[in-house]
Amino acid sequence: MANSEVIVTVASWEPRFWLGFEKLVTAHRPSEVFMYFYAEYAGISEENREKIRVFCRESQITLHENKLSFSSPIESWRTLYITVSEGHMSNRSILVDITTMPRETIWILFDLFDPLKNRIRWVYNMPERYNTEWLSRDPDKPRFVPKMGGITTLGFPTTLLVLSGFDIERTRQMIVFYEPELILLGVQSGSQFENVSKNVERHSREFGKDPIVSLFEVDAYSRDQGLGVITAKINEHIASSNLVMASLGPKPSAVALYRIHKEYPQTGLAYAPSKEFNPNYSSGLGDCTCGEL
Amino acid sequence: MIDYLNPFEYEAANKFKFDQILEFYIEDFNYSRFVQSRRNVFLVGERGTGKTMTLLFNSLPVQLKKAENAGTSVSLELICIYVPCNTPLTHKTEYALMDEFQGKVISEHFLVISILFAVADTLALVPHLLDGADIGAIQRELDYILGIKLPTGADLFEALKLAIQKENREAQTAINAKKLQAFYENARSFSTGVLPLLSTIRRIPKLQDSHFVIMLDDAHDLNESQVRTLNSWIAYRDNSLFSFKIATTKVGRPPFLTATGGAILEGHDFTLVDMELPYQNKYSNFGKLAREIVQKRLDKIGVSKVKPDQFFPTSSEFEQDLRACEERVKREAEARLPGATAKQIGDYVYKRARAAYFRERSARANRPPYSGFDTLVHISTGVIRNLLEPCYWMYDKVVSENRAKGLQESRVVEIPASIQTEIILERSRKKWDWIRDGFDKSVDGCSRVDADHIFRLFDNLAILFRERLLHHESEPRAIAFTISGSEFSEHPKLMHLLQIARKAQILYTYTSSAKDSGRREVYYVPNRILWPDRGLDPHGQHARVSIKARDLWAAASDNRKIPFDPADKNEATEYQEEGYLFHG
Numbered sequence: 075m076a077n078s079e080v081i082v083t084v085a086s087w088e089p090r091f092w093l094g095f096e097k098l099v100t101a102h103r104p105s106e107v108f109m110y111f112y113a114e115y116a117g118i119s120e121e122n123r124e125k126i127r128v129f130c131r132e133s134q135i136t137l138h139e140n141k142l143s144f145s146s147p148i149e150s151w152r153t154l155y156i157t158v159s160e161g162h163m164s165n166r167s168i169l170v171d172i173t174t175m176p177r178e179t180i181w182i183l184f185d186l187f188d189p190l191k192n193r194i195r196w197v198y199n200m201p202e203r204y205n206t207e208w209l210s211r212d213p214d215k216p217r218f219v220p221k222m223g224g225i226t227t228l229g230f231p232t233t234l235l236v237l238s239g240f241d242i243e244r245t246r247q248m249i250v251f252y253e254p255e256l257i258l259l260g261v262q263s264g265s266q267f268e269n270v271s272k273n274v275e276r277h278s279r280e281f282g283k284d285p286i287v288s289l290f291e292v293d294a295y296s297r298d299q300g301l302g303v304i305t306a307k308i309n310e311h312i313a314s315s316n317l318v319m320a321s322l323g324p325k326p327s328a329v330a331l332y333r334i335h336k337e338y339p340q341t342g343l344a345y346a347p348s349k350e351f352n353p354n355y356s357s358g359l360g361d362c363t364c365g366e367l
Numbered sequence: 368m369i370d371y372l373n374p375f376e377y378e379a380a381n382k383f384k385f386d387q388i389l390e391f392y393i394e395d396f397n398y399s400r401f402v403q404s405r406r407n408v409f410l411v412g413e414r415g416t417g418k419t420m421t422l423l424f425n426s427l428p429v430q431l432k433k434a435e436n437a438g439t440s441v442s443l444e445l446i447c448i449y450v451p452c453n454t455p456l457t458h459k460t461e462y463a464l465m466d467e468f469q470g471k472v473i474s475e476h477f478l479v480i481s482i483l484f485a486v487a488d489t490l491a492l493v494p495h496l497l498d499g500a501d502i503g504a505i506q507r508e509l510d511y512i513l514g515i516k517l518p519t520g521a522d523l524f525e526a527l528k529l530a531i532q533k534e535n536r537e538a539q540t541a542i543n544a545k546k547l548q549a550f551y552e553n554a555r556s557f558s559t560g561v562l563p564l565l566s567t568i569r570r571i572p573k574l575q576d577s578h579f580v581i582m583l584d585d586a587h588d589l590n591e592s593q594v595r596t597l598n599s600w601i602a603y604r605d606n607s608l609f610s611f612k613i614a615t616t617k618v619g620r621p622p623f624l625t626a627t628g629g630a631i632l633e634g635h636d637f638t639l640v641d642m643e644l645p646y647q648n649k650y651s652n653f654g655k656l657a658r659e660i661v662q663k664r665l666d667k668i669g670v671s672k673v674k675p676d677q678f679f680p681t682s683s684e685f686e687q688d689l690r691a692c693e694e695r696v697k698r699e700a701e702a703r704l705p706g707a708t709a710k711q712i713g714d715y716v717y718k719r720a721r722a723a724y725f726r727e728r729s730a731r732a733n734r735p736p737y738s739g740f741d742t743l744v745h746i747s748t749g750v751i752r753n754l755l756e757p758c759y760w761m762y763d764k765v766v767s768e769n770r771a772k773g774l775q776e777s778r779v780v781e782i783p784a785s786i787q788t789e790i791i792l793e794r795s796r797k798k799w800d801w802i803r804d805g806f807d808k809s810v811d812g813c814s815r816v817d818a819d820h821i822f823r824l825f826d827n828l829a830i831l832f833r834e835r836l837l838h839h840e841s842e843p844r845a846i847a848f849t850i851s852g853s854e855f856s857e858h859p860k861l862m863h864l865l866q867i868a869r870k871a872q873i874l875y876t877y878t879s880s881a882k883d884s885g886r887r888e889v890y891y892v893p894n895r896i897l898w899p900d901r902g903l904d905p906h907g908q909h910a911r912v913s914i915k916a917r918d919l920w921a922a923a924s925d926n927r928k929i930p931f932d933p934a935d936k937n938e939a940t941e942y943q944e945e946g947y948l949f950h951g
Contacts, residue, residue, distance in 0.1 A: 243808035
């Protein structure tokens with residue numbers, strides 16, 4: 075028996091998208107699913123999307139499928155705004171599957187859901203493993219998420235908070251673009267997915283000696299997604315600088331940054347899109363982590 | 368602000384303290400005095416060419432500090448106001464959600480409000496500025512014309528800053544509203560913001576004859592609408608009250624179009640200053656500038672009696688070998704050119720002696736020693752940051768080694784040639800590694816395919832320049848090129864690659880006059896830090912290789928070698944009036 079819960083997701087070609095979705099729907103039995111997909115990857119996500127269509131049809135779940143685009147963030151914002159405002163989501167529990175959802179989309183959706191005062195939960199499915207050669211490339215310019223660029227104080231210096239991932243060049247790109255006076259570089263702790271050699275050691279080696287960089291460890295897989303550690307780190311800078319925040323590391327860290335932005339609307343959320351993702355980005359379905367906003 | 372650690376710090380100038388700007392800035396040899404004029408001026412150059420440093424040095428706060436240090440007062444005839452554009456406010460995206468008109472209005476508002484704040488922030492620093500001023504009348508005028516009610520109890524300009532901050536917050540809060548068409552109704556324009564403010568503050572007796580220089584840094588970060596609006600302001604030709612000085616990159620430089628679809632013209636509406644200096648020999652403007660920059664940095668660490676050439680000595684082994692080559696080539700010239708003048712012999716030696724050195728070494732496996740201040744200047748390719756970066760790492764290396772030996776940092780009085788070579792080769796190798804593995808991950812708009820093409824293109828250029836160094840008869844050290852045959856069908860694809868390479872600063876361009884016809888021609892100069900890793904001579908010579916667009920594209924797309932003819936005479940040399948070229 076379906077309940078009135080809504081699942082919101084972004085389709086991907088990765089196996090964990092379909093495997094995770096199947097588990098979620100079986101467990102939650104939603105009445106509606108909002109599945110967005112990115113035009114740039116419509117071709118390779120089609121197989122998984124067709125599985126979802128068939129599954130929803132057979133399970134009598136209403137499916138809304140909408141197209142977004144990495145290259146048109148403004149049009150994507152409009153699409154998200156319209157589908158949320160016309161989606162009759164008030165008074166319904168919303169489950170956001172952030173597994174393969176770009177951070178920009180996560181933040182826009184959380185922001186649009188906020189006035190609904192609903193129960194908003196999120197879930198993230200790790201893969202069994204990531205591709206060891208490369209994950210993403212061909213970066214586009216970093217950009218602020220529409221409506222979430224913060225409230226800039228004139229004359230303040232820029233502080234950049236980056237939660238790093240495996241790709242050191244993405245971190246460097248953020249630094250070059252925003253030219254901050256201070257960089258708070260949060261590096262994911264733990265040894266999962268060769269994190270120590272691919273993330274911790276590389277970022278420490280590259281940025282550790284830079285006098286404007288303050289390195290710290292954070293655990294996006296902890297109960298608060300690292301919120302406490304990050305908040306303590308930004309506290310002394312929030313009243314005296316324009317804080318720009320970016321999450322390039324584990325996806326749940328985007329939840330922590332959203333919470334900080336909500337608490338401090340003057341902070342800006344920045345996103346660095348990639349124009350190319352590895353078709354073999356990840357394999358299998360790993361552990362699941364979830365929470366409530 | 369960063370702590371002072373290494374004299375060759377090459378951080379962005381906007382991270383320097385005022386005293387550091389005063390210590391490090393060189394006023395000569397770089398056209399920067401154009402800033403102190405009433406004309407509109409564009410300073411154009413890639414990152415690290417000194418644009419920000421130039422603007423900041425001329426800004427009133429730094430000039431006030433300079434006057435304070437000298438125990439003098441500053442003239443208020445020309446008031447330079449620094450307005451950074453690379454701020455989170457400029458990068459806001461909400462304007463794009465509005466209709467076109469509203470988007471333009473809010474974009475102009477944020478630019479205007481940034482200038483207003485910078486004016487108030489700058490003037491708030493001037494001591495005794497309001498002596499003799501009728502503050503009440505000024506406040507009434509601000510209220511009447513600008514509609515700004517100043518908070519009471521604060522100094523005029525501090526109060527103005529608070530009022531502007533309030534407007535700024537209100538506008539951002541309004542457009543951040545979760546609505547499809549969120550807009551701010553009280554937006555300001557240039558004529559309802561900047562003009563009335565500047566006119567009103569001229570009522571202050573000390574400012575009644577002042578000219579305001581609005582210096583916009585990183586203007587390439589403005590959105591398209593802001594650029595057009597700014598150009599419209601530049602087209603406003605009465606420069607008695609204000610002028611603009613605009614710093615921007617060459618690649619992605621904003622177009623010179625106005626909000627109404629017109630265009631602003633160089634020479635007529637503005638003067639353009641190219642901050643990248645094309646010649647790096649010691650007699651060129653950049654050579655002299657580089658020497659002064661490094662000397663100032665050496666003064667900072669208390670070795671002012673040591674000259675840059677002494678601090679960065681050339682390997683004695685290299686000098687000895689080079690001298691031997693020069694002697695031998697000179698004898699060869701005298702034998703081959705009987706009756707030649709001293710200048711002709713000098714030309715012959717200049718063109719061939721260094722090449723002879725590299726030719727003789729070519730059989731050996733190891734790289735030649737890359738050292739000496741002159742080499743560092745050539746490696747910089749005319750960009751100050753490129754000059755300071757290897758110096759920074761060399762200094763760091765010597766300090767580390769001294770500390771390991773228990774010595775003090777102050778004992779650094781020279782960078783041994785061996786360490787110079789080590790760092791230059793390391794930086795060179797890293798640059799190649801970056802092109803090969805990191806381009807598509809870090810350069811906007813560069814796909815994996817583009818990155819592969821660019822690597823192959825530069826790899827084949829290195830092969831061509833190496834072949835020339837070893838075998839070309841008359842211009843063996845040419846390491847710049849021009850492109851011929853632009854009617855080639857894949858030309859746009861080639862230009863796309865070159866544009867990415869320029870954006871990544873592995874390639875620089877200059878325009879110069881062609882030898883034959885006098886027409887202007889684009890010279891492409893790969894970043895010379897690339898060449899040590901390939902055993903090339905970064906000194907180069909004043910010559911360029913003319914390469915067909917078709918051949919460059921084949922090198923990039925199919926990894927085909929660029930054709931080389933050792934007797935090719937199709938190279939034009941280019942000599943500028945600024946440099947003494949034949950120092951053989």
